Amino acid sequence: MKRKETVFFGVCLAFFGFMLYEALGQIGRGRAGEVGSGFWPLLTLSGCALLSGVRFIYCLRREGRESSSLPREEEQASERPQVRQNAVLFTMASFLAYLIAIPWIGFILATLLFVPAVSVSLGERRWGVLAVSPFVLTAVIVAVFAKFITIPFPRGAGLFADFSRLFY
Amino acid sequence: MEHYLQALATVLQPQNLTAMVLGSLWGLLAGALPGISTSMGVVLLLSFTYTLAPMTAFVLLVGAYLGGITGGSITSILFGIPGEPSSVPTVIEGHALAKQGKATYAMWVYLLCSIFGGLFSVVVMILATPLIADFALRFGPSEYFALTVLGLSVVSGLSGGSMLKGFISCFFGLFLATVGTDGITGEERFTFNTVTLLGGINFVVAMVGLLAVSEIFIEAGELFQEYKGSVEYRGLLKELPPLSLFRQYLLTMIRSPIIGTIVGALPGAGATIAAFLSYGEAARTAKREPEKFGKGAVEGLMAAECANNASTGGSMTILLSLGIPGSNTTAMLVAAFMIHGMQPGPLLLSTRPEVVYGIFVSMLLTNLLLLVLVGVSIRLFLELNRLPYSVFSAAILILCVIGAYGLNNSVDDVFLMFLFSMVGYFMRKFGVPVAPCILGLVLGDLAELSFRRALLIADGSPLGLVSSPISSLLLAGALFSILYPFFKRPKMISGA
Numbered sequence: 001m002k003r004k005e006t007v008f009f010g011v012c013l014a015f016f017g018f019m020l021y022e023a024l025g026q027i028g029r030g031r032a033g034e035v036g037s038g039f040w041p042l043l044t045l046s047g048c049a050l051l052s053g054v055r056f057i058y059c060l061r062r063e064g065r066e067s068s069s070l071p072r073e074e075e076q077a078s079e080r081p082q083v084r085q086n087a088v089l090f091t092m093a094s095f096l097a098y099l100i101a102i103p104w105i106g107f108i109l110a111t112l113l114f115v116p117a118v119s120v121s122l123g124e125r126r127w128g129v130l131a132v133s134p135f136v137l138t139a140v141i142v143a144v145f146a147k148f149i150t151i152p153f154p155r156g157a158g159l160f161a162d163f164s165r166l167f168y
Numbered sequence: 169m170e171h172y173l174q175a176l177a178t179v180l181q182p183q184n185l186t187a188m189v190l191g192s193l194w195g196l197l198a199g200a201l202p203g204i205s206t207s208m209g210v211v212l213l214l215s216f217t218y219t220l221a222p223m224t225a226f227v228l229l230v231g232a233y234l235g236g237i238t239g240g241s242i243t244s245i246l247f248g249i250p251g252e253p254s255s256v257p258t259v260i261e262g263h264a265l266a267k268q269g270k271a272t273y274a275m276w277v278y279l280l281c282s283i284f285g286g287l288f289s290v291v292v293m294i295l296a297t298p299l300i301a302d303f304a305l306r307f308g309p310s311e312y313f314a315l316t317v318l319g320l321s322v323v324s325g326l327s328g329g330s331m332l333k334g335f336i337s338c339f340f341g342l343f344l345a346t347v348g349t350d351g352i353t354g355e356e357r358f359t360f361n362t363v364t365l366l367g368g369i370n371f372v373v374a375m376v377g378l379l380a381v382s383e384i385f386i387e388a389g390e391l392f393q394e395y396k397g398s399v400e401y402r403g404l405l406k407e408l409p410p411l412s413l414f415r416q417y418l419l420t421m422i423r424s425p426i427i428g429t430i431v432g433a434l435p436g437a438g439a440t441i442a443a444f445l446s447y448g449e450a451a452r453t454a455k456r457e458p459e460k461f462g463k464g465a466v467e468g469l470m471a472a473e474c475a476n477n478a479s480t481g482g483s484m485t486i487l488l489s490l491g492i493p494g495s496n497t498t499a500m501l502v503a504a505f506m507i508h509g510m511q512p513g514p515l516l517l518s519t520r521p522e523v524v525y526g527i528f529v530s531m532l533l534t535n536l537l538l539l540v541l542v543g544v545s546i547r548l549f550l551e552l553n554r555l556p557y558s559v560f561s562a563a564i565l566i567l568c569v570i571g572a573y574g575l576n577n578s579v580d581d582v583f584l585m586f587l588f589s590m591v592g593y594f595m596r597k598f599g600v601p602v603a604p605c606i607l608g609l610v611l612g613d614l615a616e617l618s619f620r621r622a623l624l625i626a627d628g629s630p631l632g633l634v635s636s637p638i639s640s641l642l643l644a645g646a647l648f649s650i651l652y653p654f655f656k657r658p659k660m661i662s663g664a
Contacts, residue, residue, distance in 0.1 A: 008598045012336070019343065019358065026357060035623055037350040037357055040616040044346065044608075047339035051332055084389040091388040092590070095381070095565060099586055102569075103579050115562045122388055124558035133559040141566060144201070151574050 002066065006059040013056050016049040090121040106156030106164040107146070111138045142167055175525035178223055179533060187220070187228040188530060192537055195235020199251055200243050205372075206236025206252070207496035214504060222508040222523055227530045229504050233497050234534045237439075237480055238282050238542060241473060242549055245274050247564050249380040249571065253371050253610040254439040254479070256603055257447035257472035259379055264464035272407050275546045277466055278473050279539065280409065281421070285474035286535040288425035289432065289481020294528050300485045304433045304492075309621035310633050314642035315434065316615035319441040321649035322448025323604040333600045341608020342615070344369050351617050364580040371610050373581050376568045377588025378595070378602045384561050385593045407546075417467050420450050424471045428478025433486045435494040439479035440610050446475030452652060462601075477535075484531065487512050488524055 023045050026038030098114040115134035124130060145151045146168035155164035178184065191213065198209025210232050217225035240251035245262035258278065265274035292300070307315070323338040347358045348368030359365040414421055424446040431442035450471035451461045461468050483494040491513030493499035505512045510520055517524050552560070572585040592602050619633070626632020634640045 005598050008594060016343075022358060026355065034352075034628070035620055037353050037355040040619065041343060041346040041357060044339045044342040044612075048336060048343060051336045051339065055332060055336070088385055088389040091385055092593075095589075096586060098565075099569070099579075099582050102582075111566060114566070115559070118562045118565060119556075119558035122558040122561055124556065126556070129556050129559060133556070133562070137559065137563055137566070141563075141570070145570055145574075149201070151570065152577055153573070154579065 002059065002063055006056065006063055009052050009056040009059055012052040013049060016045055016052055020045040020049050087121055087123065091118055094118045094121055102156075103154045104157055104160070106160045107153035108138055108142060108164055108167055109156065109160060111141065171521055171525045172529060175522060175529040178522065178526055179227060179529045183221075184224050184227045184530075187224045188231045188534055188537060189541075191228040191231025192235040192534055192541055195232035195237075196239035196242075196538070196541065197235075198232065199236035199239025199241075205496075206233065206240065207500055209236050210497050210500040214500060214507070217504060218507060222510070222520075223526050225504060225508060226501075226523060226527055227534075229501060230527060230530045231534050231537075233501070234286060234477075234480060234531065235538060235541075236497070237477055238279075238286070238538050241278050241282065241476070242275075242542075243567075245278060246271060246549060246552055247380065247567065248383055249564065249567060250375050251571075252439070253375060253606060254443040254472075254476045256375065256379070256606050257443050257468060258476070260462060260603055261447075261465050261468040261472065264462070265466070265469065268464055270464070271550055272546065273409060273466075274464075274469060275549065276407055276409050277413075277469055279542050279546070280414075281424075281470045281473040282477040283535050283539045284421065285425045285428055285477035286480060286538075287532065288474075289429040289478040290528065290531045290535065292425075292429045293481040293485045293531075297485050297489050300430065300433045300482065300489075303430070304435075304486050305490065306636075306638060307434055308636070309618040309625060310635050310639040311642065312434075312618035313615060313622050313633060314639035314646070315431070315441065316611045316618065318642045318646040318649065319444055319611050320607060320615070321646040322444050322451070323607060323650075330599060334604045337595065337600050337602065338604035338608040341605035341610075342612040344374065344605070344609045345612025346616065351613065352620055364578075364584065368613075369584065369609065370575055370581065371606065372575055373572045373585045374588045374609055375606050376571050377585040377590075378592035378606060380564060380568050381585065381589035382592030382596055382602070384565055385589065386596055387561065413466070414470075416456065417470055419453070420467055420471050421474060423449060424474035425478035428475030429482040429485075431475075432479025432482025433494065434482075435486060435492050438483055438494050439476055442475040442479045442482075443472045444607055446471040448649065452649065481531070484527070488516060488527065489514065491516075 020042070023038050023041040027036055027042065094114060094117040097117075098110055101110040101113070112134045115137050116130050119130055119133065142153075146153050153164075153168065155161040155168075179188070194213060195206065195209055198212075199206055210229055213229060213232050217228060220228065237252075240255050241258045241262065243249045243251055244255040244258040245266050248259050248263040250256050250259045262274045262278055265271070320338060320342075323334050345368070347365055349355070349359075349366055350357055356366065427446045427449070428439075428442040431445060432438040434441075447468055450467050451458070451465075454461060454465070454467055456467065457465065460466075483498050486492050486494050487498045487501060491502070491511065493502050502512055505516075510516060510523065555563070568585065569582055572581045573579065575581055595602050595605070622632045622635075623630070626635065634643060
């Protein structure tokens, strides 16, 4: 975890450093008293980069101090949550797949597939819940948001659009 | 007094009472449902008001406005989805209470404090409209900048164990607010030639991703739960929090609506700054269980909700007395005035007193009506907690998608939300609080514009930022608020 934190703040430092470089290109003076478009981003990004750098160095030093005496229990503990870590990754992947699928296969079909996928990734194993919930949830959401509030959800492409038009 | 009695008689007419109930219900629905904001709820009602009598139209719209502000916190507590930036402190404390199985308690505290804040601000509005309007008019760019700095100074109260991480998060939010077209020069900043980022990063998209979606990802890594939370409901009146609770936090109950009403009167960022300032003050001065802030502190919830709803009175004060819309929703009310041939402003009270007094009275009655409407439906909302946890989480994710998509009917916003959910996940994972980031994002635009305008007025001299007693006082307050935790034993405030 401590190594990951070092990496995290290292990435932050790199990101803010890159953005700071971009902000430098926007510095310019206009009329008297005008600070230009780049001033405020420069100010905020300097704060971000400086503080991330401080934290990064702190993490590096802490890691250096503790690397020689890494407790064995910590190593073992880091293996145990692997199963749940997979659940997180699967939930993220399902969500991303859902977002990608919506414009292609339409909101209804994407939601029908997404609900059981994410339910399984969250640990749901009851067949009744997995079978019924996608249809109930999709029906309620389409009724409230597509029919009542008339949010124009994506219908999908080709055949999928024809299917979606049956409902909204 | 005679004016108020006449206004009361008008508002109590059947058609106006019906409009009040319908407007409030619609507002509650608009506020509670992701995808439509309070201002959108009011806009959708505007077209129905063309044929209505002016008083009926305003009663309907005021109902939708107050209902929307009140309803927004329902999803914040139950789902952890903030409808408005001002609901972020409610998510932090209210949702944490709901996850501990205290959803009923949290809902009642939120409701009573919201209504108290709303009523307080209306009374202040009736008594002190000229005073507040005069105060609000003294605010120029330097005062606005100082106010935003004061608002940002509560970051120390939202930072949890590490102030440094809190400030990284806040600066990151301030940076995000600069993405898009510069409001003064029109230059593009950090858009990388994409059209999506030209208009900047919408704070709803960022909020939903950083707070709601990232939380589902975090929860996915925890042990499987069958239900989201336990629901214990013993009956309407038995669930009411005891009066002693409000006595315990009397200072917060008095201070928060005052902050809400005054800050709410300032156009631009009233309710958000009010809620965060009030929450930050509660965290800073908490004597009872300060360690609970960020983990379900009832005092934090009370402070945020009192201030949030109290801002409606402040916002209406400035609209009715000066004709300045303080928020998107009150801007819609300006349109309603124009539809009915009126111009809000100093002359309105002399030309159409019945409308002004009618609005005052309808705001009072609508707050009481909302207490009844939400009070009796709390059980209904709580039943959502009986849904299987996995379905509940899937529903939240879908609602988040709708919330982001519904803003501009754009899939790009949904992908941006996903990006923020990943950022939020890693921020939480490594103990960087997300609330300061949202605070920075929401206040960043106003802070930058007022900073640059103040410098322009002062010909580039930084002394322009402290040119008035108000701005000096606010900046001194901000400095005190930032430095205070260093002098006092740091409280264990974990933030979101």
